[in-house]
Amino acid sequence: MAWVLAVVAVLALGVEASQARLFARNRPVGAGGTVQLPYTLNDAANDQWMIYDGGWCRQNNNQPVYQQAAMLMVNNNQANGNNNTGTLDAKTGELVLTEMNLGNVSVTRRIAADNDDNFIRYVDVFKNTTNQAQTVNVQLSATMNFGMNGQAGAINDPKHKDVAIGWVGMTGCNRAGVEMYGGKGCKTVPAVQYAQGNNMVQAMMTLNIPAGKSQAIMHLHTTANSYDQGLQFITNLKENQLMRSLPADIRHLIVNFSSGNNFVGEYEILRGDTTDVVELRTGDQLRGTIKDADYKLTTFYGQVNLPNSQVIGMINVGQFRPRQLVVTTDGQIFGGKLERDVVALELSSGQVTQIPVAQINRLGYRKRANEPEDWTFDKPFVLMRTGDRVAIAMPTAPVDVHTRYGEMKLDPASVASIAFQSEDNGVHEVYLTDGSKFAGLVSADQFDMKLADGTQVVKFPTNSVVRLQLSSKVADEDDAASTVSLSNEDQMVGTLTGGLKFDTAFDTITLEGEQIRHLTHVATGSTDMQVTLWDNTTLSGQFQQSEIDCKLVSGSTVKLPLALISEYNQPLPIPSAATLEKIKAAVADLNADDWKQRDKAEQTLVAYGAAVIKPLLELKPTQPPEAQQRIDSVIKTLKKQGAATPGASVAPPPGPGGLMPMPFNGPAVQMGPQMNIQVDQD
Numbered sequence: 001m002a003w004v005l006a007v008v009a010v011l012a013l014g015v016e017a018s019q020a021r022l023f024a025r026n027r028p029v030g031a032g033g034t035v036q037l038p039y040t041l042n043d044a045a046n047d048q049w050m051i052y053d054g055g056w057c058r059q060n061n062n063q064p065v066y067q068q069a070a071m072l073m074v075n076n077n078q079a080n081g082n083n084n085t086g087t088l089d090a091k092t093g094e095l096v097l098t099e100m101n102l103g104n105v106s107v108t109r110r111i112a113a114d115n116d117d118n119f120i121r122y123v124d125v126f127k128n129t130t131n132q133a134q135t136v137n138v139q140l141s142a143t144m145n146f147g148m149n150g151q152a153g154a155i156n157d158p159k160h161k162d163v164a165i166g167w168v169g170m171t172g173c174n175r176a177g178v179e180m181y182g183g184k185g186c187k188t189v190p191a192v193q194y195a196q197g198n199n200m201v202q203a204m205m206t207l208n209i210p211a212g213k214s215q216a217i218m219h220l221h222t223t224a225n226s227y228d229q230g231l232q233f234i235t236n237l238k239e240n241q242l243m244r245s246l247p248a249d250i251r252h253l254i255v256n257f258s259s260g261n262n263f264v265g266e267y268e269i270l271r272g273d274t275t276d277v278v279e280l281r282t283g284d285q286l287r288g289t290i291k292d293a294d295y296k297l298t299t300f301y302g303q304v305n306l307p308n309s310q311v312i313g314m315i316n317v318g319q320f321r322p323r324q325l326v327v328t329t330d331g332q333i334f335g336g337k338l339e340r341d342v343v344a345l346e347l348s349s350g351q352v353t354q355i356p357v358a359q360i361n362r363l364g365y366r367k368r369a370n371e372p373e374d375w376t377f378d379k380p381f382v383l384m385r386t387g388d389r390v391a392i393a394m395p396t397a398p399v400d401v402h403t404r405y406g407e408m409k410l411d412p413a414s415v416a417s418i419a420f421q422s423e424d425n426g427v428h429e430v431y432l433t434d435g436s437k438f439a440g441l442v443s444a445d446q447f448d449m450k451l452a453d454g455t456q457v458v459k460f461p462t463n464s465v466v467r468l469q470l471s472s473k474v475a476d477e478d479d480a481a482s483t484v485s486l487s488n489e490d491q492m493v494g495t496l497t498g499g500l501k502f503d504t505a506f507d508t509i510t511l512e513g514e515q516i517r518h519l520t521h522v523a524t525g526s527t528d529m530q531v532t533l534w535d536n537t538t539l540s541g542q543f544q545q546s547e548i549d550c551k552l553v554s555g556s557t558v559k560l561p562l563a564l565i566s567e568y569n570q571p572l573p574i575p576s577a578a579t580l581e582k583i584k585a586a587v588a589d590l591n592a593d594d595w596k597q598r599d600k601a602e603q604t605l606v607a608y609g610a611a612v613i614k615p616l617l618e619l620k621p622t623q624p625p626e627a628q629q630r631i632d633s634v635i636k637t638l639k640k641q642g643a644a645t646p647g648a649s650v651a652p653p654p655g656p657g658g659l660m661p662m663p664f665n666g667p668a669v670q671m672g673p674q675m676n677i678q679v680d681q682d
Helices: 002-008 227-236 577-589 595-622 624-643
Strands: 032-034 039-042 048-051 057-059 065-072 085-088 095-102 105-113 120-130 134-144 148-157 160-171 177-180 191-193 198-207 216-226 276-280 285-290 294-299 302-307 311-317 325-327 334-339 340-345 352-356 360-364 381-384 390-391 399-403 406-410 413-420 426-432 437-442 446-450 457-461 465-469 485-488 491-497 500-503 508-512 516-521 529-533 538-543 548-550 558-559 563-568 668-672 674-680
Touching: 039 105, 065 105, 065 120, 065 216, 120 134, 120 198, 134 177, 134 216, 148 227, 160 191, 160 198, 160 227, 177 198, 177 227, 198 216, 216 227, 276 340, 294 311, 294 325, 302 334, 311 529, 399 426, 406 558, 437 491, 577 595, 595 624
Parallel strands: none
Antiparallel strands: 032 085, 039 048, 048 057, 057 065, 065 134, 085 095, 095 105, 105 120, 120 216, 134 198, 148 160, 160 177, 177 216, 191 198, 276 285, 276 360, 285 340, 294 302, 294 334, 311 325, 311 360, 325 334, 340 352, 381 390, 381 465, 399 406, 399 437, 413 426, 413 465, 426 437, 446 457, 485 491, 485 563, 491 548, 500 508, 500 538, 516 529, 516 563, 529 538, 548 558, 668 674
């Protein structure tokens, strides 16, 4: 572990001429120096982008599409510079604007025009200058010189159809404005706002920045000859290439674009374009072809032998007793001690030189033809504190976790991941595939796992694990799912179950957990709770029990302390037993010989509202074809009416003469000297 403490920085990859695509034409790379604003950058189409104080820009020739672009607001404060000056980065040629302080956030804007593909690129770096974590709301806006006379709107991520990453709008000058606010598959995504016919578009992003740390976002602005060309620009852009000219420390801060397979934690993997590269601790780089056939490592979990064809790079960590991290093509990282002491490199001259491993900082192979653009960790793996990331076979033994709700034996198939190194507290954080998340302590002191290829069983000490990921598939938020929010910030996705005794001001009422629509405390800190039942009956009082069972979607049942429950929502509660019988009778009538009887049954089911949806879905598979069609019609009608949303009204079917009978048939509860109301206990 000593080598971890010794690491203080990542050596930046030198930028090769072939990689440096994003440089301003106005000043040669290497010149640097201070420039006055407004400052002109020219892209490949010779469009002039005038950069003004605060970093916003406008086009200035060739029938300019943009009146304003990259207008930045942070926490509702507009970004403004101080002195109408900027500096040119001597290495990358970017225009850099600094010293923009907006409250507790310091902003630096890095701006470059592309020499090949006709766009301007921004990287905005936000530093949290306080000693507490901050939520930073970022807004970008652009205004066109012309109105929209054609297709315009947000462009969605090809990997996530409901997530917008850009915008294209065809303007009155028969050219399109093109905005790109995020990369494909990224977790930090923009919310794009655009009103049809308007000539302005906005994008909002929320950043959660730890104390004293920085995060960055990248965005692009360009024009196209048509809407389709603008769409192709966004969907076809090679995002890894886009960031290659940025310094490594800046690339690593960007949260709305993927850096691809460039980083292992804080370490950047060295790669060559047409040759392999070996970087020495002195900073020297030797290029050629690495001749070693394999990498034999001694790890704490045994010997690992990796063929040359599976390795993309190696990083030497630790100053006094170096340890090697070997990175494979599928994203695995094996850490240990190399069996050999030297690496053989054939230089372009044909000479083979033996380089001592102790003098190597990093080495990397040229990119292979079949190498993935991005790693997709859709297999189980263990991430170690030492930097190892090892693919494993799915465990078969339950995972024992001590929680606030008792000991839980979790089926590995139900576990998405367990974080053993939480930034917020000293306990482990468990994430289930159904969307539940809660804190606990994994009881095992080590994990006995098979490697993914099944060749050997290895032992991972629990105190050396940062993260155990067993599934990358976590259920999306579902409006029809039952959720319990707890005051300790845990969340369970599941349904309350079992019989409950509820003391009201007038009597004790038996409730069934499956029939509860909504549950919350009457006031913060109060032991009194308010319950809304399936038919929107509302009751206030106290439960006799201190705990309530919750059956999770993933299969486990946990006992939740009622005092910890902040709110429970069940959009589709189950009706009472008596009402279920009536629903079943109505479903049977959906297949009656008399069409009037079938229509009446359908109307009856619609009148019940959201309460019938779950029973109908359960009954549908056993019904005849006509009944199934009518069930689909009922559910479609209810969803169209919004009946399936939490808190929607539930109307029992009309009785004789159009009267609305009370849907209760249980014993009478005495309310007062002249009032009796029946409560359905079924």
